[in-house]
Amino acid sequence: MSLADSDRELVVEELEREPTPAEAALFENLWSEHCAYRSSRPLLSAFDSEGEQVVIGPGDDAAVVALPGSEDGGPEEGSTYITMGIESHNHPSYVDPFDGAATGVGGIVRDTLSMGAYPIALADSLYFGEFVEPRSTARRSDDVDHEHSKYLFEGVVEGISHYGNCIGVPTVAGSVDFHPDYEGNPLVNVACIGLTNDDRLVTAEAQEPGNKLVLVGNGTGRDGLGGASFASEDLAEDAETEDRPAVQVGDPYAEKLLIEANEQLIDESLIESARDLGAAGLGGASSELVAKGNLGAYIELERVHQREPNMNALEILLAESQERMCYEVAPESVDRVREITERYDLGCSVIGEVTDGNYTCTFEGETVVDVDAYFLGEGAPMNDLPSEEPTQPDTDLPEVDLEEAFEAVLSSPNTASKRWVYRQYDHEVGVRTSVGPGDDAAIIAIREASAERGSANGSSGDGRETGQGLAISSGAAPNWTSAAPYEGAKAIALENATNIAAKGATPLAAVDCLNGGNPEKPDVYGGFEGIVDGLADMCETLSAPVVGGNVSLYNDSVTGPIPPTPTLAMVGTKEGYDAPPLSISPETDSTLVLVGDLTLGTEDDSAADEARLGGSEYLAQFGGSDAFPTLFDEPAAVIDALADVANDASTLAVHDVSHGGLAVSLAEMVTDDAGLEVSLPVSDDADDAAVTGTLFHEQPGRAVIQTESPAAVAEAFEGIAPVTRLGQPTADGTLEVSAGTHQLSIDAADIRERRATIERALE
Template sequence: MSLSDADRELVVAELGRDPTPAETVLFENLWSEHCAYRSSRPLLSAFSSEGDQVVVGPGDDAAVVRLPTSDGAETTDGETYVTMGIESHNHPSYVDPYDGAATGVGGIVRDTLSMGAYPIALADSLYFGDFDREHSRYLLEGVVEGIADYGNAIGVPTVAGSVEFHEDYEGNPLVNVACVGLLDADRLVTAEAQSAGNKLVLVGNATGRDGLGGASFASEDLAEDAETEDRPAVQVGDPYSEKLLVEANEELVTDGLVESARDLGAAGLGGASSELVAKGGFGAEIALDRVHQREPNMSALEILLAESQERMCYEVRPEHVDRVAEIAEKYDLGCSVIGEVTEGNYVCTFEGSEGNQRETVVDVPPEFLAEGAPMNDLDSVAPEQPDRDLPDADLTAAFEAVVGSPNTASKRWVYRQYDHEVGLRTAVRPGDDAAVMAIRDAGVGLAISAGANPNWTTCAPYDGARAVALENATNLATKGATPLAAVDCLNGGNPEKPDVYGGFEAVVDGLADMCRALSVPVVGGNVSLYNDSVAGPIPPTPTLAVVGTKAGYEAPPAAFAGEGELLLVGDSGGALGGSEYLARMGGSDAFPELPADAGDVLTTLADVADAETTLAVHDVSHGGLAVSLAEMVTADAGADVALDSVFTLFDETPGRAVVETTDADAVREAFDGVAPVTTLGAATDDGRLSLSVADETLDYGVNEIVDLRDVIARELD
């Protein structure tokens, strides 16, 4: 990738001269799609990001929201905040799945650190080609290993996320990583420079040549030879240094030594330092040769743009510089005073290793560099929904195909590799609808759900994205939580293709509309375009990570207790479009209609979930009732269920849930006028699932169900 002729003309007009080589590459990276959101920023105004709980919204390294405090709080001295951030590491994870995924975790954790927060949870949403393909399994194994090794080593639990398989990810997998952090209100730091004269201090690993051009690499389609030719653009992570940086950052913030901070991610030092000062309305003078380096004879351009990991840029008052250096030395981290905040341009100078005369390699207006990229005006073609063409499938074959699909199967093989209990906050572990973290400082449970469904957004990008938002919020409601805020990772193909851009527009609008309907502010996020390869574009994939709160930390399980009546709450959307049933059995259909009053449905569901008479709650979505009921069966508890049609068994309309209760009348009363309640049958104590569907009967023991659902572990163990 290189600076386009049109962009070069703008730069020349602004500077009044030709840009230097370092300036050219700096503009190339900071004006890339990955950094500047040139094709997506015009669409992002669709999101509502405001609310009384929002402290820091979009535009910083991570968003910050205020937690409600309950009577059970352990501390009452001040407000408790949580940070939320999400990033993609898609292209790097294709080229090098282990390091690509690992450094994705490292980057989003450092975004959390830059707000003054301590990272407490990760959520990983992963998308691969068909599971039957050897290459997809190779990528899955490498990505999961990278996430596990990095997250486990730094002591941040991975508690939520999703894994999806779809043929259109074969040439371009997606790795979307979200992080939640915790901080007291008086510890808040932002990425906005505060005062001219303050020093810029680089803390962390030494700078090497890894990751050069990563931002521009992420802003173009993957080539057929990307796995070999683009490997130098992939960073290499060091989780043990990251753990030291986490603890050093905690001490720096506790001691009040940080005025502002920015993680060194895309475009390296050049990106972090220029964006930090531009955001505060300042400039900078930076001596690039003062940067502590891992390799000899690095050029100014390499130092400026290397994306070496585990590095932070801090704004520090002059009188605090020595103390910052002491803390860095305590944690065996490198530390360089590389320059200072100024009132002028963003200026970088360099003196070579051979004692050459110091030269100015960058001298540009910081705001023009950070925010001056022109937006793209792209053509789009609106997607169309398919017609109804339902298959005439054998019930047993359909049930086993859907329940045994890698998309709906147990993800135990994935999450058992993650340490999800480190930190002693995980009250509800992976494998449930949502994780719940015990935030004892505020006395509340923090529920977390993240993911998307490419079948839905392939069928109907707008309504599929609305369903993604509703599904994630429903996951919170089944744990008795109400949504607090969300961040999104919007993944699309090459936006220069009108049909691809039309689908991307639709998922943005759909996600924004449902989040607004649910009163969930979208407080931050990430956009990843050009996820396109010789195999074609990915499905439009709007990963959403949502957090919600509840009083206390306990939540009803998603597994049967074996003692209550079974009810289905929520209304069917009347169609099977985007369902796993059609993906496995063939056919097509329109996407189901979603409830008009989804917010009321979820509020009522959260109240029912918290009732003492509620024994179990599990959402109905991927795979429909067939999968939900199969997931609820245990060795000691099963169900005897009667349904009126095959359609009812495989309907994936989100916003619905199975409730096991000892007081069915109370559930019906709670949902009266809100959503229909259907009697399914009763829970049993025999560990079997007996399904009567119209005039056919299915009967499976728990071991048979486990065998069906364990396809991923069976293939990879």
């Protein structure tokens, strides 16, 4: 580790002396891109983070949002709060996929604990290189290491499932995407939802000089040293061996004890403020805690409980050992905190106290750090980087037979079943999950805090049902944002909102994880600017404030930069926990309708029967390029209408139309007991391009609805979006599609077999 020359000059000017080795290391980590957001912070003001439902927005360990409790949708006194946070663990997951992914889960859960909340749900969005040979010869390469991508994929999923299952927090939602540009740098983004209320709320802002700083949890070791700076540079070719010490090692059983101990500490109002130990370890957590309160600290580093002998001051300060929390505790409460932590077999050290002076650390009687806490945490200068706006491709559409196109798109890993992944996650622990993974969005039941115990947990049955459901959707679409960063990011926000609306919920708030390559490359930074602005604009349009998030840059390796990847985790609320299923009902006295455009004209509308296929899985499979699809003029109205229709008694099934287009959505709705007979209104002389365009374009915001009252659906969307009758269900479990003279027929068993791509590749 080394402090950049320009940064060292600023530090020397502020301190009026050379920094000590420990100070230099602290500045190097806390002023890194990973901690200080030096390249991204100037862009983040684009997000609207305010709203009557927002209790705490960006800047804390997690955001806090009040669930609707009044007629106007805002919080009432005594409202139930949820916390929302999202974290990336990208570089560590490349170096060590199991521990890198596992500790990503642990970190975002501890961010939830820091707010006085109990973690109730996880959502993971994962991005890997391909390990199934692409159909298009244009995308095949002898340099692609499919086995390594498969190794990373298996290790990450195992790490997430192991940690999440052990701590008893259900993984209920997420996404998995594959793209060749993730081969040298996979992405692991994990979101967590917690439950709390006003009485239990804690922040990461130190409150009062004289209060004690107490470190609780596992002993400090040497794992994770320099993790923040490691996450702020491109992955080197030898990263898997050279950077292994920068990856933390998790202990989920200790985390479970920490969750329950934290719950009791909050129950007894023993915590004044809290911060989990993540990036930059104790130095990062303790200095940020006091800096937010415009205060200082005095810490004796030798008091930190350690699991390895002979650790020096720098190691104690910067180690990113997991399962640790830093609490501010009133002096009179310290003994009770120690009693509780001992009961849970957790380490507990009173390491110092809050002061009204500098952030000062001593080690064995020697002062090793003496700096202004605010300057340490907020003094990093922002980068002013050049950017280039991405260019739009020319249209170059491949001519592909309908059956060949359907086979390729349906069996692509991006649109295939992800059951191999989510079946490894316990998504029902806590008995809150009403709709789990594999659907458009998850739904979990919300319980009030117990009146007797004051706890938000409710896992022992002490929380009363509120009758309110929380819908959760998380993901991105690298094909979309590769084709058009700004438009693709807008589409991602709309897609997540559509997933929520398909379950009858309306958007409440969102958090984002903005992943990009090396921002010092103008074209990469231009793409990153595009995804920030795209998410910001659509979320504002949808009245879904972006209340927090994470930025991960320098996701660049010897194989090149990743696609700009704006993962969005969005929540919505609804009355009740029931939702229309994704699968079709065999009820034959019903009609299947499509909400949204059946076809999209080219930009000049000279060929109205051709779709704009930019960013589609169809083009990913067969090569070619096209303009990105247009979006609805009134997307918020579409979402509101879709949620209303989904909750209507005449609605039997709802499924959004997105990745893979209408063809994949129809295939996913078919079961062994219920099929579909669909007739697309295209002319008999329509060619392959027109038909494949209709079936495979990916304009977001659309949905297929099975309804007993198609007229009511048309009325609900009048003046908002077109509604097209597609056909009706059958009882034979077969998908029959006719489009002019083109015919397609496939039964449910064949659909399952074609969509089992991931399972086959891992056998």
